[in-house]
Every structure is written in structure tokens, then in C-alpha cells.
Amino acid sequence: MRETADMKKLRFLLILPIFIILFSASCTVIDVKEILSPLFGSSSSVENESSPSGSDDVEKDSSSSENSSSSSESSSSSSESSSSSNESSSDSSEKPEDTNEYIYQSFTPAEKKTFTELFGEVIPFLPNDEYYVEEYGYQRETGVNYYTIGNTQAEFDEYRQAFSAYELTDTYQDEYGDTWYTYQKGDYYVDMAYYEENGESCVDVYVYVIEENGGALEHLHTDFTSDEKKAFIDLFGEVIPFLPNDEYGVDEYTYEDEEGLNFYTFGNTQAEFDEYRQAFSAYELTDTYQDEYGDTWYIYQKGDYYVDMAYYEENGESCVDVYVYVLTGSGDGGDNGETGNDELLTNDGKGLPQGTDGVYEVDFASASYVKNVTEQGSYQYGCPTVGTPGVLVIPVEFSDATAQSRGYEISTIQNAFGKDGQTDYYSLYDYYRISSYGRLTLDITVVGEWFRPKNASSYYESATMDYYGEQVAIGDQMVMDEALAYLSQTMDLSKFDSDGNGTIDAVVLVTTLDVGEDDFHWAYRYWNIYADENEECYEYDGVYANDYLWASYQFLHESYDENGEVNYADKTAVNTYTYIHEFGHILGADDYYDTAGIDSPMGGCDIMDSMAGDHNAYTKFHLGWLTSSRLVTTTSSVTLRLEDFSKNGDTIIVANDWDPTLGAYQEYYIVVYYKSQGLNAGEGGYFLRDGIVVYHVNASLYQYEYDGETYYDVYNNNTHVSDEYGTEENLIEYILSDEETYTYVVGNYLPAVKDDGGETLAYTFTVDALEDGFATLTFTKTA
Numbered sequence: 001m002r003e004t005a006d007m008k009k010l011r012f013l014l015i016l017p018i019f020i021i022l023f024s025a026s027c028t029v030i031d032v033k034e035i036l037s038p039l040f041g042s043s044s045s046v047e048n049e050s051s052p053s054g055s056d057d058v059e060k061d062s063s064s065s066e067n068s069s070s071s072s073e074s075s076s077s078s079s080e081s082s083s084s085s086n087e088s089s090s091d092s093s094e095k096p097e098d099t100n101e102y103i104y105q106s107f108t109p110a111e112k113k114t115f116t117e118l119f120g121e122v123i124p125f126l127p128n129d130e131y132y133v134e135e136y137g138y139q140r141e142t143g144v145n146y147y148t149i150g151n152t153q154a155e156f157d158e159y160r161q162a163f164s165a166y167e168l169t170d171t172y173q174d175e176y177g178d179t180w181y182t183y184q185k186g187d188y189y190v191d192m193a194y195y196e197e198n199g200e201s202c203v204d205v206y207v208y209v210i211e212e213n214g215g216a217l218e219h220l221h222t223d224f225t226s227d228e229k230k231a232f233i234d235l236f237g238e239v240i241p242f243l244p245n246d247e248y249g250v251d252e253y254t255y256e257d258e259e260g261l262n263f264y265t266f267g268n269t270q271a272e273f274d275e276y277r278q279a280f281s282a283y284e285l286t287d288t289y290q291d292e293y294g295d296t297w298y299i300y301q302k303g304d305y306y307v308d309m310a311y312y313e314e315n316g317e318s319c320v321d322v323y324v325y326v327l328t329g330s331g332d333g334g335d336n337g338e339t340g341n342d343e344l345l346t347n348d349g350k351g352l353p354q355g356t357d358g359v360y361e362v363d364f365a366s367a368s369y370v371k372n373v374t375e376q377g378s379y380q381y382g383c384p385t386v387g388t389p390g391v392l393v394i395p396v397e398f399s400d401a402t403a404q405s406r407g408y409e410i411s412t413i414q415n416a417f418g419k420d421g422q423t424d425y426y427s428l429y430d431y432y433r434i435s436s437y438g439r440l441t442l443d444i445t446v447v448g449e450w451f452r453p454k455n456a457s458s459y460y461e462s463a464t465m466d467y468y469g470e471q472v473a474i475g476d477q478m479v480m481d482e483a484l485a486y487l488s489q490t491m492d493l494s495k496f497d498s499d500g501n502g503t504i505d506a507v508v509l510v511t512t513l514d515v516g517e518d519d520f521h522w523a524y525r526y527w528n529i530y531a532d533e534n535e536e537c538y539e540y541d542g543v544y545a546n547d548y549l550w551a552s553y554q555f556l557h558e559s560y561d562e563n564g565e566v567n568y569a570d571k572t573a574v575n576t577y578t579y580i581h582e583f584g585h586i587l588g589a590d591d592y593y594d595t596a597g598i599d600s601p602m603g604g605c606d607i608m609d610s611m612a613g614d615h616n617a618y619t620k621f622h623l624g625w626l627t628s629s630r631l632v633t634t635t636s637s638v639t640l641r642l643e644d645f646s647k648n649g650d651t652i653i654v655a656n657d658w659d660p661t662l663g664a665y666q667e668y669y670i671v672v673y674y675k676s677q678g679l680n681a682g683e684g685g686y687f688l689r690d691g692i693v694v695y696h697v698n699a700s701l702y703q704y705e706y707d708g709e710t711y712y713d714v715y716n717n718n719t720h721v722s723d724e725y726g727t728e729e730n731l732i733e734y735i736l737s738d739e740e741t742y743t744y745v746v747g748n749y750l751p752a753v754k755d756d757g758g759e760t761l762a763y764t765f766t767v768d769a770l771e772d773g774f775a776t777l778t779f780t781k782t783a
Helices: 032-043 062-068 071-077 080-089 109-119 153-161 226-236 270-278 370-375 410-417 428-435 457-461 475-487 553-557 577-587 617-622
Strands: 020-022 029-031 131-138 141-149 167-173 179-185 188-197 200-210 247-255 258-266 284-290 296-302 305-314 317-327 343-345 359-363 390-396 443-446 464-467 470-473 506-511 524-527 547-552 628-632 637-643 652-654 667-674 691-698 701-706 709-714 732-734 763-770 774-781
Touching (some): 131 200, 153 188, 153 200, 247 317, 270 305, 270 317, 390 410, 390 475, 410 428, 410 443, 410 553, 428 577, 475 506, 475 547, 506 553, 506 577, 524 577, 547 553, 547 577, 553 577, 617 667, 617 691, 628 637, 637 667, 652 774, 691 763
Parallel strands (some): 390 443, 390 506, 628 652
Antiparallel strands (some): 131 141, 141 200, 167 179, 179 188, 188 200, 247 258, 258 317, 296 305, 343 701, 359 628, 637 774, 667 691, 691 732, 701 709
């Protein structure tokens, strides 16, 4: 799923040649220009250091082949010394006829001299018909780049055997999937890789030493520029500490309600980062957390501004990211319309209401904030969650991926979405009618023909637009806009706006694209930002699309073998799980899996986690499908009967405090009787046995004002890395039984658990009986 607001780690490579080598062993300064001049002549990039327009950036991965292995075109127009060195090795420019021997069998004398003076010896030679030796400088690495064109993978593998006297210190894959090997011998290193690019096979070999001075690393950049300092002072009143480096950038930074600057470096070590953090001793360390990649972020605060920083390694490079920002809604004087009147609405300290016979009847519909959270804020123009909202399903085929060529049928889509659809689980219509207990009956229209966009898929795959300072992919929205424009000629699109708010309730685009890891080839719910020159969404028949679902037809044929390997081409399957999950987002349900990989609060057991099955009780409170429950208020003990949840949504709530005005949006525990039947039957079954299931929910609301209007949003979620408020408290999680299982059976009891405020829950329960359609539990006051 594409997250609605992911913080992107910015990457910007500034390749800076370095031309002074300081050997750590001898501390002897070597004049690289003098050494390399016989090899590279006066056109060497050493002179280009003072003339940026005359030098090329060099990057040590397969992308560097754009500079170093751009075939004979670049060689003929680059340094004369490269071509002359090849000529001196042979009088012929062609490979001899009827022989497998290569033209070049050794480096030239000038090249050998360079290797010897720089590294004390000449590295092994890879025989070839075309090669180049060039000066190389990257961060604190300085040396020579030797590369060939036309060698095979087998020849490269054999060539690596010539380095048996070297120590193989590392192997890694770069962003293109090419494998790099790093060798070390004495004070110098050799990095090498084989790859194919633009129909040519290439071998890149970087031979270098690392600049040192008495064991201490020296960096090219030791301070911000005057303009950068001014930017920091204008925004935060002072300049943050600088991390010395060889490559860095300072960019504007905007993310949700955070605005400031992003300072980032490449090539620093973990030790340097740890030392850099000590420079923030005058700041308050407010939080640390791990992101989805396992990297640790540190959050500092000083006055009104914050500093988030992390060290990580990516594609063989070490990186440091530092985000410095203010919260635009915190009274910092920003002009975005927020007032700073922010408030967290909780039930903490409110106590319990007076009940009858140990139970208080909860009426969610009478709460002050029930409708606000679904009609304002995140879901202001979303799909209605009750009634008969209009759903427009558009089959989309591309000229380079036609439905006919792939055997895709619209009838399969109609089965997957329509009433009484013939699927392996339930159709989208049937699922939401059953899950909502009949409160949501989707009015689904599947367009009866494949819509073909104007361009091939690659055109839309690369389309982006600036969205508040970030380049966001909009190819899917361009396709949707073309489709709506076409359909408006023959149908009235306004009929899909059931609540009359000017937006189509929901649009679903089923594409002929193959499933892939990138957004364009995955499945997700998003909202429409594609707009005209006035930043207004395009309207057709007086309505425009906002919430939409984009997914490949292949998800309908998703299956798994006995080893758990996924197959998206199983024509015997009609799998609706992905579409049901993503439509849950259109209705306003959150993801319940943890994208940070830190925790598994729902254990994969929910349609909004990683399995099928029914929506849980909190989701049904949130979507307005369940409007009542029972809150335990006994001062001693009470025995209650609990119906099978799949029948009518019966629930019991246990809490230390309760605020009737907050309805479902506060902290509490939900107790339900789970049975593996209906939406939970078969492959959708969560657990190995029927029994009582307990959820801990903290759906406290965050209230804020924007342009004079009050908005609400749920404060917590289960996906820590994308939690906009930086908390690590879960929105919803399972509470294990005393047997450490998800379901409680007869004789099991609720262990002593604590709420997010650290207070022990005032009640426990014991399961007395589990009957076919109901359970009996005894709740006891413990404090």
C-alpha cells in the first residue's frame, strides 16, 4: 500500500574529485597530478578542479558506467591519453581474425608506472579489445579507474581469481542489482563489478587509497556556507552544529505540519555520527525510534524547533540525515492558517459513569465526536460508510499490456465486485454488506468495456508533479482523469455522488499491469491531487474523483503454494482479499500491520492487517456499523452473556475511565466472542480455536483548527514509521490470554494488564462457558 504521507529520505550525490593522497603508514604527501600526468596528459581532471564545467561527476557503482563505460563514443572524445595508451599496446584496432586472443594483454608502460607509484605494484590485467584507465576521486578515495567493455561474466569471474593474494573484505549489490567485490592489499583497495548496460558488457575496477592524516580523517567541508547559515538563523534563530564531510546538501523540508531544512551528508562513519550527536548536548533528547529499515532516529528539541537525525547505510554508502523543523501548528507564526490551538482529547481521569446492575449502556451515536471524525479531517470528502454509496469500477488496459493478450475478462471483475459474486471468498459487495450487518450496501457499477489511456504505461509510470515541495507520482491519477472524461460522454457521473458533496463516492481502477514492488504496479488507496492550472481537480458532470483504489487485475488471480510462494497467474483463483483490504482504506479504516517491523500488534489477524476475515469491533465502531456496547461498571463482580460477534456485533467494553462524549475515540478494551464462521470461516479464519478475543484500543483524538474550522484525527496508529505524531502507542492490539494465546477458552482469565498511562486495568474476567451461539463471562473488580 502506498502510504498517504511517507517521509522520504532525500538522496543527492555530489561527486567531488580529491587529488591529494596521504598514506597513513608513512604520512608522505604524494602529488597525484605529477604521477598521473604522463598517463592522462594536460587534459587531466586535476586541472578541471578549478573549472567545474569541464569535469564529470564520478560515482562508484554501476551508474558510474554512464561516465566510464559509455562505449567508444566517449572514449574518442575524452582524453587523448586513453586512446593513445591503447594504440601503444597494438598496431591494430581490430581483433585478429580466427583467434580468441584479445588485442590488449597488458597495461602500457605509462599505466604500469602510475599503478606502481600509487600502490607499489601493478594490479592484474583483464585481457580485452577495449579498455580505459582514468583518474578516480570519490569522497576520500583517490586512485585509478580501470574498465573494459566486451568481457563476459565468465571472464570476469576468472579475473577475480587473480586477486587470490588480496583479502576479500566485502560484497554488496548496488541499486541496479549488480554485485560489487571489495578487496584490500596493504594500504589500497580494489572494488570491481561486472554488469551489462545498453547492450554492452562492462567490467569496472576502482583501485584507490583512502586519504588519512595521522589516522584522523580530514573532510573537505567543515562549515555551512553563509547563505545556509542565514537560512538556519531566519528559520530557527541560530545555526545547528555542522558535521564535517566531503559531500553534503541543505534542502528545504516540508512534511505534513513540519517545515524547515534537511541537512544531509554522505561518507561519514558511525563513530563520527555518534560524536556529532554530542554536539547537541544543549538540546533535549525527546525520543528515539527505529524506522522500517531498522535505522535509529534521534529526536531533539530546543525552544520551538526540533532536530531529527539518523545514520544509515544504503547501496554501499554511509549517510547521515538531519531534519531541522518547526511545527506549523505550534504558534510559530506561520501563515498556513493553523492557530496552534491543538488539543489531545482523552478519557484519562474521567472515571466511570453510573451503571445499572454493574453495566453502563454505551450509545456511540450520541457521542459528540462520532460524525466529526469521519466527515471532517482525513475523510472529509471520502466514501460514506453507511447507506448505498456509488462505486465506479473502471477496467483499464494499456496499449503495451492489453487485456486480450493476457486473457483478462471483465466478467471476472464483475464476479469479484458484484452481488453474489462467484469468488474464492466473498465479492466486495457481499463482504461489506455482511461485515456492516446490512448498514453498507455498495451501489457498484463495473464499466462494461476496457478503457485504454492515450499513452503506453511507461508514460504514466514516470509522471510526477510538485506537491508541497515533494515530487509525487500522478500517473495513476492522469489515467483516472482520462477515463472519467471519456465516460462522462456516455454516462452521468453525478449519480456516483450519493451524499451530494461534489465528489464521486469511490473510484476503482483495475489495470492490466503486472504486479510489481513500485507504487504504479502495486495496490493502494490514495486521494486525487491531479489538478488544473487553478489547482482544482477536474470536474465531470459537476463532480470530481477524490478517493480511489488502484490495483492490478493480477491480484484477482493471487494464490500461494505449499511453501508460501505467491503466484499472480493462477487463473483458477478469483481472490478478492486485496481489493477488500484496500476498499477498507477508502471507507476510512487504518492499516493494522506495523510497517516499521518493530511489532506485530494484531499478529496478522485482521482484514486490515495481513489476513482475510472480518473487520474487528473497533473498525465497526469507527465506521458506524456498530452503535452500542456494554461498559462494565460493577463495584464487585458481574456475570454477562456475550453473543457470537459474527451474528450481531455484540461486544463488552472494559476501561478505567470513560467519556461518553468521545464515543469510540478514547482508550478502552473490547471483549468479543470469536467463531470461525461466516467471514471468518475457512482460509479467513484467524485462530486455531474459537473463543474470547480481547482488543486494547487507544483511539484518542487530536483536535486542531485550520482556517477557522475545527478538525479531528485519531492520534495513534499501528504503523509507527508513518505515525505523524511520533508516538509508538498502538491504535489497536490483541491482549494474549494467560496461556499466551489469542483466544480465551473456558477457565482462562484476563491477565493483569495496564493502559497506556501505566494504570492497571481495574477489571479481570474468567470464561465460564462457550456455547454454540454465546459465551458466559464473569467480570471482577480488582482495584
